[in-house]
Each structure stands twice: as structure tokens, then as C-alpha cells.
Amino acid sequence: MNKIQLKSRAKINLSLDVLRKRPDGYHEVEMIMHQIDLFDRVTLINREDNEIKIYTSCGYIPKDSGNIAFKGASLLRDTLGINKGIDIHIEKRIPVAAGLAGGSSNAAAVILGLNRLWNLKLSQNELMELGVKIGADVPFCILGGAALAEGIGQRLTPIIGLKNVWVVISKPSISVSTAEVYGQLNLLNIESKRPNTPLLLKAVESGDIATLAQNMKNVLETVTEENYPIITEIKKKMMEYNAIGSMMSGSGPTVFGIFKNYQRAKSAYEHLSLLYKQTYIVQSFYRRNEDE
Ligand SMILES: C[C@](O)(CO)[C@H](O)COP(=O)(O)OP(=O)(O)OC[C@H]1O[C@@H](n2ccc(N)nc2=O)[C@H](O)[C@@H]1O
Numbered sequence: 001m002n003k004i005q006l007k008s009r010a011k012i013n014l015s016l017d018v019l020r021k022r023p024d025g026y027h028e029v030e031m032i033m034h035q036i037d038l039f040d041r042v043t044l045i046n047r048e049d050n051e052i053k054i055y056t057s058c059g060y061i062p063k064d065s066g067n068i069a070f071k072g073a074s075l076l077r078d079t080l081g082i083n084k085g086i087d088i089h090i091e092k093r094i095p096v097a098a099g100l101a102g103g104s105s106n107a108a109a110v111i112l113g114l115n116r117l118w119n120l121k122l123s124q125n126e127l128m129e130l131g132v133k134i135g136a137d138v139p140f141c142i143l144g145g146a147a148l149a150e151g152i153g154q155r156l157t158p159i160i161g162l163k164n165v166w167v168v169i170s171k172p173s174i175s176v177s178t179a180e181v182y183g184q185l186n187l188l189n190i191e192s193k194r195p196n197t198p199l200l201l202k203a204v205e206s207g208d209i210a211t212l213a214q215n216m217k218n219v220l221e222t223v224t225e226e227n228y229p230i231i232t233e234i235k236k237k238m239m240e241y242n243a244i245g246s247m248m249s250g251s252g253p254t255v256f257g258i259f260k261n262y263q264r265a266k267s268a269y270e271h272l273s274l275l276y277k278q279t280y281i282v283q284s285f286y287r288r289n290e291d292e
């Protein structure tokens with residue numbers, strides 16, 4: 001085998017709580033993460049030499065060692081002392097710097113793909129332990145499906161995901177830095193924004209999308225929504241167009257809405273895409289990578 005192609009899926013956070021700030025600056029979180037069926041295509045092709053090369057149609061992501069997919073490949077090579085080269089082709093569809101883990105998901109695809117292409121035989125847990133070295137969202141992207149994430153996001157408990165739930169996502173044309181959002185978070189100001197995680201976990205696992213959608217909360221909204229009122233506007237529009245609930249994903253600025261059925265989601269998508277260019281209609285994706 002000389003080549004492998006993978007789907008690199010985006011995630012949304014169905015809840016996001018921050019418990020405390022650690023001495024190293026990172027935050028301990030408690031969040032419910034769920035993949036959606038919006039994906040980049042990542043193709044890995046072995047090279048004759050030992051270089052790592054990135055090819056992408058997307059004009060505004062790095063094409064050198066600054067690309068997180070590059071970091072995924074060099075991490076595997078350095079850790080295992082491998083002297084091989086790889087061409088990494090990224091066909092970008094996931095909006096960038098959006099709160100959808102687009103970059104983390106590309107890195108996860110590279111790690112999963114090279115494990116197979118180079119026959120490394122690392123377990124999923126070993127891959128996840130390596131993945132966290134390049135980003136807190138990478139282990140979840142390696143796991144796939146749906147999970148409760150704790151620690152800095154790397155301590156994962158897989159949960160039963162939502163089957164074929166319709167979701168509309170809209171990204172306003174602003175980009176947000178995750179580090180800045182966490183940096184501006186005031187832990188004294190989040191009490192009313194904290195989710196009831198046990199209630200939400202139960203709702204997700206039983207497919208009770210009404211309870212889920214009506215109780216979703218993300219403490220990072222206290223920062224990003226405050227900085228960008230357009231997020232409040234999009235959430236309002238989602239509700240006007242019959243979402244059961246709407247929230248910002250991750251550190252934002254992407255907003256998603258959960259819908260009762262395809263017809264309602266489609267109608268919302270048609271209206272919202274006139275207002276916000278980067279609007280997508282997608283389904284929840286519940287299968288873990290090991291199941292594929
Ligand atoms: C907002 C989320 O996307 C929600 O899933 C994640 O918590 C962030 O995951 P990520 O973008 O993969 O995060 P990283 O690339 O590891 O970290 C970017 C920056 O975010 C901050 N950060 C990230 C994760 C975390 N648990 N606490 C933090 O304070 C740190 O300042 C870090 O320098």
C-alpha cells in the first residue's frame with residue numbers, strides 16, 4: 001500500500017464547562033464532544049525521499065511545519081525514529097479557526113493514516129497519548145464518535161452518540177483564537193453559563209434531543225459572544241428558523257442549531273445561507289474510528 005485516503009471530520013461541543021485553570025495556563029474542562037458529517041479529505045502518499053510536504057487548495061492555512069497535519073507526521077516519525085517521507089493532501093471543507101477542530105481533525109487523520117500506511121501497529125490509546133502533544137482536541141478526533149472529555153480535553157469516555165440528528169452550522173466571517181478566548185475567560189463570571197453535564201450526557205445517550213437542545217451550555221460564550229455580538233444574532237436566527245436549541249461550538253465563532261427533522265433544518269439552512277456564506281446542513285456522526 002502506497003496511498004491512503006481518510007475523511008477528517010469536524011466536531012461540535014454539545015456542552016463546555018471549565019472547572020479550573022492549571023498552573024501551566026491550560027484549563028480543566030468537562031465537555032461533551034460530537035463529530036459531525038462535515039469533513040476534509042486527507043490523502044497520504046508515500047514519498048521516495050524523507051520529506052513531509054503539504055498540498056492544499058486552501059489559501060489561508062500554513063503549508064509548512066506550521067500546519068498541524070505536518071506536526072502529526074513529524075511527531076510519529078520522531079517518536080518512532082522513522083526515516084520516511086510523506087505527501088499530505090488536504091482538501092479543506094471545514095471552516096478554519098471556527099471552533100470545529102478542523103486542524104486537530106487533520107492531524108488525527110494523519111496519525112491514524114500513517115499508523116496504517118506505515119504498519120506501525122500502535123493502539124488507539126497510544127495514538128491518542130501522542131496526539132495530545134500537538135493539541136487538546138486531537139485525541140478526541142482520533143477516537144471519533146461522541147465522548148465526554150475531561151482533563152484538558154484528552155481524558156475521554158466514549159458515549160453513545162446521536163444517530164442522524166440534523167444540525168445546521170453557520171460561521172460568521174470572523175476568526176477566533178482559542179488561546180485568546182481561554183486567556184480572557186473570567187472564572188468568576190461563568191456560574192449562570194455552566195452546563196448540567198450529567199443531565200446532558202443522559203439526554204445524548206438516550207437520544208432525547210429536546211432535553212439536550214434546551215439545556216446546552218458553553219462557558220466560552222461569556223468571552224466570544226461578548227466580543228462578537230453577531231454570535232447572539234446567529235443563535236437568535238437559528239431559533240427563529242425553528243431550531244430546538246442553538247449554541248456556539250468550542251471557542252467559536254461557529255454557531256450550530258439542532259433540528260427536529262430534515263425539513264426544518266433545510267428551511268433554516270436555506271434562510272441562513274443567504275445571511276452567512278459559511279452555512280452547512282449536516283448530520284451528527286456517531287461511529288467511532290475503531291468501528292469503521
Ligand atoms: C475549545 C476546544 O476546541 C473545545 O473542544 C478545546 O478546548 C481547545 O482545543 P485545541 O484548539 O486543540 O487546543 P490547543 O491547541 O491544545 O490549545 C490552544 C490554546 O488554548 C488554551 N487551552 C486549550 C485547551 C484547554 N483545555 N485549556 C486551555 O487553556 C491554551 O492557552 C492553549 O495554548
Ligand SMILES: Nc1ncnc2c1ncn2[C@@H]1O[C@H](COP(=O)(O)OP(=O)(O)OP(=O)(O)O)[C@@H](O)[C@H]1O
Binds near residue numbers: 060101
Ligand atoms: N491543517 C490545518 N487546518 C486548519 N487550520 C490549520 C491547519 N494547520 C494549521 N492551522 C492553523 O490553525 C489555526 C486554527 O485552525 P482550526 O481550524 O484548527 O481551528 P479551530 O476549528 O478553532 O480548532 P479547535 O476547535 O480545535 O480550537 C488557524 O489559524 C490555522 O491557520
